[in-house]
Amino acid sequence: MKKVAIIIPCFNEQEALPLVINEIRQLNKIESYEYIPVVINDCSIDNTYEVAKNLQCIVLNLPVNLGIGGAVQTGIKYAFENNFDFALQLDGDGQHPPAEIEKLIHCMTDQNLDVVIGSRFLRRNGFQSSIARRMGINFFKGLIKILTSQTITDATSGFRLLNKKAINIAYEYYPDEYPEPEAIILYIKNHLNVGEVAVNMRERIGGTSSIGTFASLYYMFKVSIAIIFTFIRSNK
Amino acid sequence: MEKIQIIAILISFVFLAYIAWLIVKGKLREEYAIVWIACTIVLIIFSVWRAGLDVMAKLIGVYSPPNLVFSGAILAILIYLLHLSVTVSRLQKQNKSLAQEIALLKEKMEKK
Secondary structure, three states, X not given: OEEEEEEEEEOOOXXXXXXXHHHHHHHOOOOOEEEEEEEEEOOOOOOHHHHHHHOOOXXXXXXXXXXXXXXXXXXXXXXXXXXXXXXXXXXXXXXXXXXXXXXXXXXXXXXXXXXXXEEOOOOOOOOOOOHHHHHHHHHHHHHHHHHHOOOOOOOOOOOEEEOHHHHHHHHHOOOOOOOHHHHHHHHHHOOOOEEEEEOOOOOOOOOOOOOOOOHHHHHHHHHHHHHHHHHHHOOO | OOHHHHHHHHHHHHHHHHHHHHHHOOOOOHHHHHHHHHHHHHHHHHHHOOOHHHHHHHHXXXXXXXXXXXXXXXXXXXXXXXXHHHHHHXXXXXXXXXXXXXXXXXXXXXXX
């Protein structure tokens, strides 16, 4: 039996969380993998904590709001300390259908990868996000291509599977704000095999995106700088 | 000694005393106080030695001595602000680790 920690960072996700957890529970019977949901409550102001507790989940309750990166890393630290074989990141808003988890696991074992990213754009299925968002994603694709000569079609996807090697690296360092594209560079620079698999995503069920309209320019700028500096830093 | 010199010296000493009081009360760490003490000493030197500013300006090649004061002060402020940004970054990092550790420990405790 291989243990998979399903890391679900949550900020005010009381509506979507029960659906997500129930879908994960239904998966349990399928493979020789054991899925264990680990909910990270990042100082929600709604009843996320109570909802998660009632669902009998492992809940990591952060005393201060750390943002998505800090929350995900908390889950990764939990997976590391409790000796999990895999860590799967899944957004608490229902965007990432748990039914697709299998695809990530198959991709990892078949292609001998350390990190598998669920991509919306590898095969154009399901929810495709807005035009502006896609332009940003293409920009990161180009930047990552220039720096690492690898093609990552969906660098902002937070639907990821990490093996033990990748967990060790993310345990040591994981970016704070908008961490997804930066983390890819981090993994590649640490000589991990990073790959993608096509998945369907849905539109969020509840909550709001962490990136508003005005924040998106800042996002592009901040993440570009972070990517470049992560690249330089781990080149030493 | 002119009136303005006496005022400047007085203000500098009051400032110095305030820094000392903050350190005594434990409200200011010594490492940060060094910068403030150094600034005050510079202020006192130039309050006493009035011609000093002209001498320094001529030495560096600044036409108008007051410009030297502003440039110097702005540079010092920028450096100190950068230092504070570094400090805030470090605190943020430590704060994150602590919050994560608390969350993990609480979970461990509840399991028992």
